[in-house]
Amino acid sequence: MARATRRSPSSIDKLPPEVRELIGKLRAEGVTIDAILAKLHELGADVSRSALGRHIKGLAEVGEQLRRSREIATALVGRFGEDADNRVGRLNIELMHGIVMQMLTGSPDETGEAGPVTFDAEETMFLARSLQSLASAQKIDADRLLKVRVEVAKDAVKAVKAVGRDKGLTADTVDAISRAVLGVA
Numbered sequence: 001m002a003r004a005t006r007r008s009p010s011s012i013d014k015l016p017p018e019v020r021e022l023i024g025k026l027r028a029e030g031v032t033i034d035a036i037l038a039k040l041h042e043l044g045a046d047v048s049r050s051a052l053g054r055h056i057k058g059l060a061e062v063g064e065q066l067r068r069s070r071e072i073a074t075a076l077v078g079r080f081g082e083d084a085d086n087r088v089g090r091l092n093i094e095l096m097h098g099i100v101m102q103m104l105t106g107s108p109d110e111t112g113e114a115g116p117v118t119f120d121a122e123e124t125m126f127l128a129r130s131l132q133s134l135a136s137a138q139k140i141d142a143d144r145l146l147k148v149r150v151e152v153a154k155d156a157v158k159a160v161k162a163v164g165r166d167k168g169l170t171a172d173t174v175d176a177i178s179r180a181v182l183g184v185a
Contacts, residue, residue, distance in 0.1 A: 010051050010054070010055065011045075011046065011047050011048065011051045012047060012051055012052065012054075012055040015040075015045055015047070019040070019043060019045060022039070023036055023040070023052070023055065023056070023059075024059055026039065027056055027059060033049065033052055033053055033056060034049070036052060036056075037049055037052050040052070069095070072094060072095070096130070096134050096137075153182050156178075156182050157178045157182060160174055160177055160178050160181075160182070161174050161178075164177065
C-alpha cells in the first residue's frame with residue numbers, strides 16, 4: 001500500500017491541549033467555525049479559518065467513526081449476547097475485519113478518489129500476520145462458544161434427569177426428552 005506521507009503539524013496541532021479541547025467542546029455545542037475562530041483570536045492563537053475548518057472536518061470524521069463503532073457494538077451485543085468478554089472479543093474481530101477490508105479496497109486520497117492498492121514485502125507480511133491473528137482469534141472465540149454450549153447442554157441433561165427421576169419418569173423417557181429438546185442423551 002502506498003505509504004502515507006508524514007505531514008507536518010498544523011497550526012491547530014501546535015496549540016496547547018486545552019485550546020484544542022476548547023475547539024472540540026465549542027464545536028460539540030454547535031458553535032460556528034467563525035465564532036470559534038473569533039474565540040481563538042481572543043486567546044491569541046494565530047490560526048487561519050481554513051486550518052480550523054480542516055481540523056473541525058477531522059473532528060467530525062472521528063466523531064462519525066466513533067458513532068459507527070458504537071452502533072456496531074450495540075448491534076453485536078444484540079447478535080452475540082451480553083457476555084462482556086464475548087462482546088469485546090467479537091467486536092475486536094469485526095473491527096479488524098473492517099480495517100483489513102478498508103486497506104484492501106483502498107483509502108480515498110485528498111481528492112476523494114480511491115487509488116490502486118499496492119503492498120511492499122513488509123506490508124504484505126504485516127497484513128498476512130494480521131489475517132493469521134484474526135483467523136486465530138475467530139477459532140478461539142468459536143472454541144470457547146462451543147465449550148460453553150456443551151457445558152450448558154450437560155447441565156441441562158443433569159437437570160432433566162434429576163427432575164425426571166423426582167417425577168417418576170422412566171430412564172427411556174428422560175433420554176428421549178434429552179435427545180428431543182437438548183440434542184443430547
